[in-house]
Amino acid sequence: MVTASSISFGANTTFTSSPIPKTKPLFIPHSLKFTTGNGRAAVTFQRAVSVIPKATSADSRATKEPTATFHGLCYVVGDNIDTDQIIPAEYLTLVPSNPDEYEKLGSYALIGLPATYTTRFIDENETKTKYKIIIAGGNFGCGSSREHAPVALGAAGCSAVVAESYARIFFRNSVATGEIYPLDSEARLCEECSTGDVVTIEIAESRLINHTTGKEYKLKPIGDLGPVIDAGGIFAYARKTGMIASRN
């Protein structure tokens, strides 16, 4: 049986506390993997409803300060990366709430980037990315309101984006779905970091550490969006705070 203490994660993701609440939100970061206490086969939680435990009465745990840490390779992009570059329109026939199509969406994440990006976000013949963190310039996610954009990034295996600034609908969709953490940097990290650098993001300390260059950078505090993403998106948050009734 999986208990909070036996939760461990795949090589690149560390979740240092905040045990999964009982009212399990539908949308949890797909990159979570659970191994049982004796290290037997990992169960990967995806969006398939059947894997998620039944919700019980409203979670009595108070909303904690988010203490997530993200660690992994970063992928660097520039300014004004619009939704057509994140997920080209021809793939919008895929319906994100359908588990198979959700995975397919992920496989096309950032495929719209022009040829000037010589390193692909997802290697050819792969469906997941090896870059857990995206570092971007200003106005990340501008363009369409398509929720497919943050969903594709999340489905591909990205956990967080650290950008100089965001377009509002993209930011809102990221929070609403809980798919990725949209973090704000204080400096232009897209000029300080290179694709392939190993970085750690400490949410509670509002800090990004680039292990490859040895430099540290301040991030803007997560503020309001923390509780919502931590809960797993707006529905889970709305249930947690009594806005809507718990399921079942």
Next chain:
Amino acid sequence: MASSVISPAPTSSFINNKKDLGSFCFSSTSQFSVNKCKKSAVSKKIVSVMAPQQSERRPATTGSVKNAMTLTEKIFSRASEKPQLSPGDNVWVNVDILMTHDVCGPGSFGIFKKEFGENAKVWDREKIVIIPDHYIFTSDERANRNVDILRDFCMEQNIKYFYDIKDLGNFKANPDYKGVCHIALAQEGHCRPGEVLLGTDSHTCTAGAFGQFATGIGNTDAGFVLGTGKVLLKVPPTLRFVLDGEMPDYLLAKDLILQIIGEISVAGATYKSMEFVGTTVERLSMEERMTLCNMVVEAGGKNGVVPADGTTFKYLEDKTSLPYEPVYSDEKASFLSEYRFDISKLEPLVAKPHSPDNRALARECKDVKIDRVYIGSCTGGKTEDFLAAAKVFLASGKKVKVPTFLVPATQKVWMDVYTLPVPGSGGKTCSQIFEEAGCDTPASPSCGACLGGPKDTYARMNEPMVCVSTTNRNFPGRMGHKEGQIYLASPYTAAASALTGYVTDPREFLE
């Protein structure tokens, strides 16, 4: 900002349990947000879902003196039933209309059912407008399936407004089908001053032309609205754009908005409302106002508004019988910034690849050889857009030098193109003028190639080429091919460019 975190209301909740969804009803004191209750009286009266704001009472203020508010703030105030609010406040807002289409509808419905239950009912079957428009005339199976998903949901929920299409081979055989959602919303009378309209499409801001709050949301937010009829929004501060001066007859609203976006950049209005006033705006038709508000999102704007006036009321006369109450910015309202433009001094513009804020004078791009011209979309495929293009072709009398694709936004626009006489042509219709100029036959109404779409989409850019387009975005790959070069322009400029085979200032033909 602790004050903006939602605090749980101790004794009220949206929905007691799933069974009550059908009888769910918010009572409201405002006469203009009458919600229809499906069953008899509801036991719980929801008054507010936020803890009351603790406002400071300054000694000098007594009685019911209110702070001045902008148009957008007033809409938020009424929709959230809060007499007073300020930019930055997070408030729960009653939604008047929710729109979705074939690309985002299925995902939104999926979320709605997962979160509220397989048998859940939508909050109000008359306030949801479902408009297939994006990927319609294609053989892509998933795209076709998505329209079927819309239909299934509409039948199950008994949605009143579903503009269905079944016969893809002949759009005219579908009496309910409209076409591009934002134009359909306006033409069918769903846009009303003072209301809150949300859509799962970034160009939902188009409806701000009617003096309402209209903005784009994602599937998850839409799923939430489907179940509750409410959304949590942050009140945006307002940027005011004062456009004065007589509009030269070679300029269109598209030039105005390209001017503004070029001025403030693609992130210049992020999280903000853009309010358009001034003598020039007052003289714009509804369709031109729609073009203006349509591209607000290209500046990052949350919403755009044009105050309602005689032009608005006249347009709405034969389209809606629902009551509405327009609101206006107070004289002493605070605006974040004010920009003033003397329109009489402006010249036709383009947005060069690959950004809507990459502004340039059309005449300075006259050496740019082009491969095709596209006239269509919610931005530049309305009746007046085609009349404008026809005007240029008529003035020239010559044939186009490059393939020129025409995609009317809706069935009604298509009809207008084939029936309305073009002024000064001796009774010719747009379609006749287009034919004489050698343009492609006007296509079936839909979003078409504005956003590329499935590979078999009409006029999609499948190879790298240069296109002058009346659409709204020109980021890499927007119309299909990543190396495609898109110059955004007004219908006048697009038509002029088609005639020369180069990016061309329409004054070449209009003066």
